[in-house]
Amino acid sequence: MPFFTISKTILRSLFGRPATLMYPAVPREYVEGSRGHIEIAVESCSFCSLCQRKCPTEALSVDRETKIWKIDRLRCIACNFCAEACPKKCLSMATGYSPAVTSPGETEEHHA
Amino acid sequence: MIESQDFRETTPERLIGEVQGMRDAGYRLVQIGATRTEGFEINYSFDRNLEFVNFKIRLADNTEAIPSISGVYWSAFLYENELHDLFGLNIKNIHIDYQGHFYRVARPAAFAEKPPPPKIKRAVKPTAGTEVKET
Amino acid sequence: MRTIIPFGPQHPVLPEPIHLDLVVEDETVVDVIPSIGFIHRGLEKLVEKKDFQEFVYVAERICGICSFIHGMTYCHGVEQLMKIEVPPRAHYLRTVWSELSRIHSHLLWLGLIADAFGFESLFMHSWRLREKVLDIIEATTGGRVIFGSCKIGGVRRDIENGTLREIAAKLRDYAVEYKDLGNVFLNDLTVKRRLCGVGVLSGPDALGLGSVGPMLRASGVAQDMRLLKYAAYGGIDFAPVTAEEGDSYARCAVRIGEIFQSVEIIRQCSEKIPGGAIEIKVTGLPEGEFYARTEQPRGEVIYYIKANGTKNLERLRVRTPTFANIPPMLKIMTGCQLADVPVLVLTIDPCISCTER
Numbered sequence: 190m191p192f193f194t195i196s197k198t199i200l201r202s203l204f205g206r207p208a209t210l211m212y213p214a215v216p217r218e219y220v221e222g223s224r225g226h227i228e229i230a231v232e233s234c235s236f237c238s239l240c241q242r243k244c245p246t247e248a249l250s251v252d253r254e255t256k257i258w259k260i261d262r263l264r265c266i267a268c269n270f271c272a273e274a275c276p277k278k279c280l281s282m283a284t285g286y287s288p289a290v291t292s293p294g295e296t297e298e299h300h301a
Numbered sequence: 302m303i304e305s306q307d308f309r310e311t312t313p314e315r316l317i318g319e320v321q322g323m324r325d326a327g328y329r330l331v332q333i334g335a336t337r338t339e340g341f342e343i344n345y346s347f348d349r350n351l352e353f354v355n356f357k358i359r360l361a362d363n364t365e366a367i368p369s370i371s372g373v374y375w376s377a378f379l380y381e382n383e384l385h386d387l388f389g390l391n392i393k394n395i396h397i398d399y400q401g402h403f404y405r406v407a408r409p410a411a412f413a414e415k416p417p418p419p420k421i422k423r424a425v426k427p428t429a430g431t432e433v434k435e436t
Numbered sequence: 437m438r439t440i441i442p443f444g445p446q447h448p449v450l451p452e453p454i455h456l457d458l459v460v461e462d463e464t465v466v467d468v469i470p471s472i473g474f475i476h477r478g479l480e481k482l483v484e485k486k487d488f489q490e491f492v493y494v495a496e497r498i499c500g501i502c503s504f505i506h507g508m509t510y511c512h513g514v515e516q517l518m519k520i521e522v523p524p525r526a527h528y529l530r531t532v533w534s535e536l537s538r539i540h541s542h543l544l545w546l547g548l549i550a551d552a553f554g555f556e557s558l559f560m561h562s563w564r565l566r567e568k569v570l571d572i573i574e575a576t577t578g579g580r581v582i583f584g585s586c587k588i589g590g591v592r593r594d595i596e597n598g599t600l601r602e603i604a605a606k607l608r609d610y611a612v613e614y615k616d617l618g619n620v621f622l623n624d625l626t627v628k629r630r631l632c633g634v635g636v637l638s639g640p641d642a643l644g645l646g647s648v649g650p651m652l653r654a655s656g657v658a659q660d661m662r663l664l665k666y667a668a669y670g671g672i673d674f675a676p677v678t679a680e681e682g683d684s685y686a687r688c689a690v691r692i693g694e695i696f697q698s699v700e701i702i703r704q705c706s707e708k709i710p711g712g713a714i715e716i717k718v719t720g721l722p723e724g725e726f727y728a729r730t731e732q733p734r735g736e737v738i739y740y741i742k743a744n745g746t747k748n749l750e751r752l753r754v755r756t757p758t759f760a761n762i763p764p765m766l767k768i769m770t771g772c773q774l775a776d777v778p779v780l781v782l783t784i785d786p787c788i789s790c791t792e793r
Contacts, residue, residue: 191628192625194620195620198613198616198617198620202561208564220571220574221575222575222576245486245490266493269592273592306726329643329646331760332755336742336750338750344740350659353727355727375763376644379762386473397469403471404473404476405474405476411481412478
């Protein structure tokens with residue numbers, strides 16, 4: 190039938206539940222394994238700077254002397270390459286996006 | 302399955318004849334692409350029912366004149382303008398010649414510059430948080 | 437009287453910038469001159485600075501929609517050069533992800549074309565269905581459009597056999613809704629009035645102008661790079677979806693047919709997938725030259741890889757499907773009505789940033 194072809198879909202939407210989330214009243218739930226942001230357990234970090242060398246976007250910087258691990262969240266592409274390379278397995282990929290920053294190039298520091 | 306790679310050599314003089322032969326045999330023009338080697342290489346790729354054929358031209362430098370094949374395959378003008386803008390190749394009689402305005406590039410013929418020699422040591426990467434000067 | 441009307445680079449139907457100079461006589465377009473190059477990024481040149489293993493990330497970011505297939509084609513090319521035997525399970529997983537990205541790309545296109553001919557609610561329903569596919573992709577790879585799951589020598593993540601069968605079952609349920617959606621595109625009177633007989637491209641013209649993908653198949657040429665049997669396509673039973681008319685309606689029908697075909701391929705993969713490792717350790721460096729060809733949602737993509745035995749490739753050339761489809765687009769636009777221009781631009785499924793790389 191060449192008319193009213195979409196009416197079935199429309200009726201289903203009309204009586205069904207909304208397809209979108211009532212954000213922010215209902216927070217978004219991330220599936221397990223979603224690549225959101227990199228987290229570090231800085232106590233177990235050995236500051237070997239392997240992650241810094243592996244990072245394809247040069248978002249990480251590791252200072253062995255002062256024991257500071259830095260990440261530029263705007264540069265990070267959440268590719269998980271550093272977490273795969275980490276010999277101490279202190280880097281991990283977590284779900285959810287990292288919070289906004291106020292200026293580009295602002296780094297997040299983690300001290301041992 | 303590994304697809305067979307058929308590379309055939311040709312010269313700028315013989316090019317139009319070879320391409321016309323491919324057109325008459327019912328091949329589709331797949332792509333034209335150049336490579337910066339010691340000189341330049343241009344590859345013309347054709348396909349007919351998944352049978353893939355390449356013609357390769359070797360040039361000493363990018364001032365040598367190459368005839369345009371846009372008279373045979375009309376669609377070649379896009380590839381040829383691209384070659385002119387990125388590699389500075391001198392392609393004659395393109396059907397629609399953009400005169401170097403096909404791509405808006407910061408520097409003309411940037412792809413014609415030789416790649417830097419392979420470094421043995423990995424270059425020092427800028428660390429996060431430091432300013433990087435754009436050159 | 438002839439008038440030249442500039443179309444783009446900013447236009448409501450264009451997600452990405454392309455500029456067309458339309459030479460118009462009354463309401464009829466008599467000539468079109470394209471102009472691209474607004475977003476040339478020089479990614480091919482970057483290969484001289486990036487390690488060939490790291491470059492997978494760059495290859496994936498050439499395009500935001502067919503990103504996985506870009507990465508896979510690059511990996512396929514390098515693997516062939518290095519003579520790496522990828523484990524069969526990785527091949528099957530790559531096939532599943534390629535088909536998932538084909539479904540989401542075609543649903544995206546259906547939404548865009550609905551928007552171009554002014555059927556706003558159809559656009560929203562197409563994208564609502566696409567979102568469910570993106571959820572499957574996010575659950576299996578971790579990313580919505582940039583999968584990041586392909587690497588040289590295999591894949592990064594495994595999908596368990598049970599999960600894979602669940603995905604196939606889920607897609608079978610979604611296929612019911614795809615069918616309702618396809619019914620609107622293929623049978624609705626108003627939609628047909630906008631698509632039927634608009635932008636006819638004959639089979640010989642399509643071949644002569646070098647068009648690829650659904651554009652070529654809608655003109656009756658059954659050419660599909662998946663028949664080259666890369667990844668696991670050798671073990672899958674499928675035939676290219678074709679149509680004869682060569683008009684916008686045929687191109688729409690081919691893409692809708694391919695959505696169902698992809699659902700079917702994923703079902704076959706979920707049954708046939710072998711066990712075993714998902715990656716193999718890569719040693720050595722690539723050397724030689726190779727043309728890798730695969731089928732993206734938009735058509736055939738070509739990666740020319742030339743390596744000289746160092747960790748940086750000597751040359752990487754990417755010929756994306758949209759680049760090949762621009763000449764046929766110009767051909768179908770000459771002689772069309774001015775009001776049909778947005779629809780015709782969209783029927784090639786333009787992806788301009790991947791065209792310019």
